[in-house]
Each structure stands twice: as structure tokens, then as C-alpha cells.
């Protein structure tokens with residue numbers, strides 16, 4: 393069933409658990425994440441990034457298919473546009489009835505980020521769509537790992553007041569696209585931001601965080617946990633092994649299917665860890 397991100401995240405925040413948010417790059421991801429959520433009996437967020445839209449050349453096919461998978465599931469699922477820098481793409485996603493969007497103005501000058509985020513909130517809220525925004529750029533989107541960015545708690549509170557966002561992504565030591573799980577999160581800072589703002593907090597670049605680090609971050613106050621690279625690594629590892637095992641394979645279902653299954657199992661494990 394398709395549900396509002398605000399509702400899922402607020403409920404998770406209230407219960408002190410993490411809400412898994414996993415990136416859908418192709419349809420196998422969406423079915424694997426939905427099946428894992430059903431097996432776990434837990435809600436999940438299926439998110440499509442602007443980069444995935446660029447890869448497909450369009451938002452509509454993947455977005456509508458992912459929403460159909462969400463509607464058919466027996467657990468609550470939000471479909472979310474991730475890291476949108478293009479406001480026209482936000483408008484398009486809203487027109488499809490998507491649950492929520494992340495407007496990413498983190499690379500803009502601060503005043504422009506606030507002003508554009510406020511405009512995006514206004515256009516989305518008119519359509520009943522929730523908005524996540526980012527304050528303090530989490531590095532690594534362009535392949536540069538800079539875990540040094542930090543969000544100041546008072547600034548976070550002011551940003552939420554200025555923009556009216558429903559969720560806030562903050563920089564607390566993670567970095568995008570890490571293939572090792574050794575990022576060190578600043579739990580004291582997470583606690584301070586948690587105390588300063590009321591909306592659910594979002595951790596980007598969660599692939600670089602160990603299981604223990606993630607448990608600590610959730611206890612400290614993180615709610616929406618965004619994971620992509622780690623699951624791509626699991627998926628690709630399986631594909632590599634399948635093709636190496638049998639060089640005569642032709643039918644793509646024979647190597648995509650096993651990869652989808654191992655990703656489903658890993659997402660089930662992560663959802664149980666977050667809960």
C-alpha cells in the first residue's frame with residue numbers, strides 16, 4: 393500500500409526505530425525491497441534519484457512501475473524522488489502522485505537553498521506531497537569522499553522553520569558511495585540536532601556505516617536511513633559470481649533473479665537491524 397513518507401517517518405521517529413529507504417535503479421530493486429519489507433512486516437521507502445532518472449532518460453516508466461509495486465504490497469511503502477536538483481522534475485513527480493520528494497539544494501548558496509526549498513515545499517504541499525531537504529552537503533555524489541561536512545543544530549532548526557520541510561537530511565560524518573563500511577558518525581551531534589528540531593532526520597550515504605554504527609545512529613536520533621551503494625555491491629557481486637560460474641548463461645533472468653534474491657535477503661537483514 394502506498395503511504396505518505398511523513399506518516400511513516402513520524403511513526404518511526406515516535407517509536408525510536410529506523411525507516412529503511414533504498415534506491416531503485418531498475419525494477420529488480422523495487423520488487424526485492426517490497427518483498428523484503430513484506431517478509432519483515434515493516435514499512436519501507438522506495439526512492440528514485442535524479443541520477444537514476446538520467447540513466448533511464450525519463451522518470452515516468454520507473455516511477456509508475458515502482459508505485460504499482462508499492463500499491464500491491466501488503467505493507468506501507470512510500471515512493472520518493474531522491475536528490476532532485478531540478479524543480480521541473482519535482483513538478484513531474486508530483487503530477488504522478490508520488491508520495492514525497494527530496495529537493496537537494498545543498499550545493500546552492502545558503503540563501504538560495506532556503507528560498508528554493510521553500511518554493512518546492514509550497515508546490516508539493518498543495519498537492520499533498522511531503523518534502524525532504526538537505527542542510528550541510530553530504531559529499532561523495534561526484535566521487536569525492538568528504539565526510540568532514542557538519543550540520544549545526546541551531547542552523548538545522550532555523551532551516552526547518554524557514555522552509556517548512558517535513559524531513560531534514562543532515563551531515564554528521566557519512567559520505568555517499570562508500571564501498572567500505574567504516575564511516576564514523578558523530579552521535580553527539582546527532583543527539584544535539586535531534587534535540588533542536590522536531591521533524592524526522594535523514595542519514596544519507598548510509599552504505600559506509602557499519603551495523604553497530606547504524607544502531608548507534610538510530611538510538612541517537614536518526615530516522616530515515618538511505619542506502620544504495622551497499623545494495624548495488626551485493627547485487628553486482630551476485631551477478632559476477634553467476635556469470636563466472638556458468639559462462640554459457642544467456643537468459644538474463646538466470647543471473648538477475650539470483651541477484652534480486654540476495655538483495656532481498658540483505659534488505660530484510662537491514663530492516664530487522666533498524667527495527
Ligand code: G3H
Nearest residue numbers: 568569596597599620621
Ligand atoms: O540518497 C541516497 C543515499 O544517500 C545513498 O547513499 O549510496 O552511499 O548508500 P549510498
Ligand code: ZN
Nearest residue numbers: 568596597618
Ligand atoms: Zn543521498
